[in-house]
Amino acid sequence: MIGKALRDPAPPPGAAPADDRLLQALRRMQGAPGRVVLRVEEAAPHRRKVARALLQEGALAAGGQVLDGPRGDLLLVGAEAGRAERLRRLLERLVGPAGTLTWSLEHDGAALRDYAEGAPAAAPCQAPAGPSLASLDGHLAGLDVTAFTRRTQGPNPGGRPAPRFLRLEPDRARLAGAMGLLGGDADLLDHAARHFAARLLAALARPEQARALLGAGGPARLHLPLPADLPTRPGAGAAPGTLVATLPLAAAADPAALEASRARLEAAGIGLELDGLDAESLALLDPRILPPVLLRLRWSAALAAPDARATLAALDPARIVLAGAEDAAAHRFAAAVGIVQVEGVAA
Incomplete structure (x- = not known):
């Protein structure tokens, strides 16, 4: 569970210092069902500016908080899963399908903890059975x-x-x-x-x-x-x-x-x-x-x-x-x- 994963985190070898704001946000939302973290990878300055604006606007509907990630990326932490998926599809037009990633706050506690400590972004766990937005x-x-x-x-x-x-x-x-x-x-x-x-x-x-x-x-x-x-x-x-x-x-x-x-x-x-x-x-x-x-x-x-x-x-x-x-x-x-x-x- 994410609560256990975020307790007393030990940074991986060679990792960047922990992002306290990110860890605090993850702790507040730990285990929240139906809530996710949407990540947009580091992009050129003009694309990053547009991505941040889209995330901030998306947060008004999907909820959550826009934060800077530890590797120059952008995050929307605590968004509703369905709305985040729609926002992700929009962002993919800007940075490409490989430039976004969605973690579940309920199921991906360990991956989120490691990422907040500076480790590379790990693939999310297999999502619970259910359709994609398109299907x-x-x-x-x-x-x-x-x-x-x-x-x-x-x-x-x-x-x-x-x-x-x-x-x-x-x-x-x-x-x-x-x-x-x-x-x-x-x-x-x-x-x-x-x-x-x-x-x-x-x-x-x-x-x-x-x-x-x-x-x-x-x-x-x-x-x-x-x-x-x-x-x-x-x-x-x-x-x-x-x-x-x-x-x-x-x-x-x-x-x-x-x-x-x-x-x-x-x-x-x-x-x-x-x-x-x-x-x-x-x-x-x-x-x-x-x-x-x-x-x-x-x-x-x-x-x-x-x-x-x-x-x-x-x-x-x-x-x-x-x-x-x-x-x-x-x-x-x-x-x-x-x-x-x-x-x-x-x-």
Whole structure:
């Protein structure tokens, strides 16, 4: 592990003095999953100037710190892996493919320690299984939809087999694992989730895959991450109340567009749900300004605080779906405020 590798480093014979700033930066980021060190080898002054500017601009999006390396090279330490890979491709146009190198902070502790001590740049360890940026979409297309779909249900009272509602959504944790280092990039993970949401909708149109996803009997109501611009035809959609499109809370930032989406979905018999409310967002916005749709509220103990309770009291509890209710405290809270749509049982 990098923590052990960076502790009390012993410089290799004939090495240059250790770069304290680099060692300090590596110690701060030791073992960080999904974070890397991007190296650009020593280059002619005009190319070095451009490379530094690109690294500094890249750090604004990818995170990390731009430092001078011990051999006249340039480093971006602590960048998100996916964004660093995109930046590396850009830098390769400047210095050539052999002029860049990426180390994993999680896996390349020994190589980074030796390099910071002045040793030649060693090749990184074999990266965890996962695609390159160029092959990401092809890699995602080869993953099984059922295996990477998270099924969460709101059980029916009385113990009836079919759930009151079933939520199908991309399993972001599993997707991140299947993406290797790229799974640490929030933007790329969002891209992968959108890719799977589209495939999920297509899979439900195939009887065999639909049975695997929905289970025996099927739910009374199905929640899916449908796109806001889903093509619909009035009267040709689902039976009213059986299908709910889940959109992110950020969609409420454009009330006119959201209302247009709601009306279009409603005409096709599809309900609407906004996902993203939690204790923190309740402190920043008045949920009464949101349209009269279902609201997915993520459970945390902070919801039981007086201010959050007072804000929720202004809402019809029938509109609220409590997510992540996997402990007794969450269920006590739901009962206390009258929320009956509670999810938390992974089917």
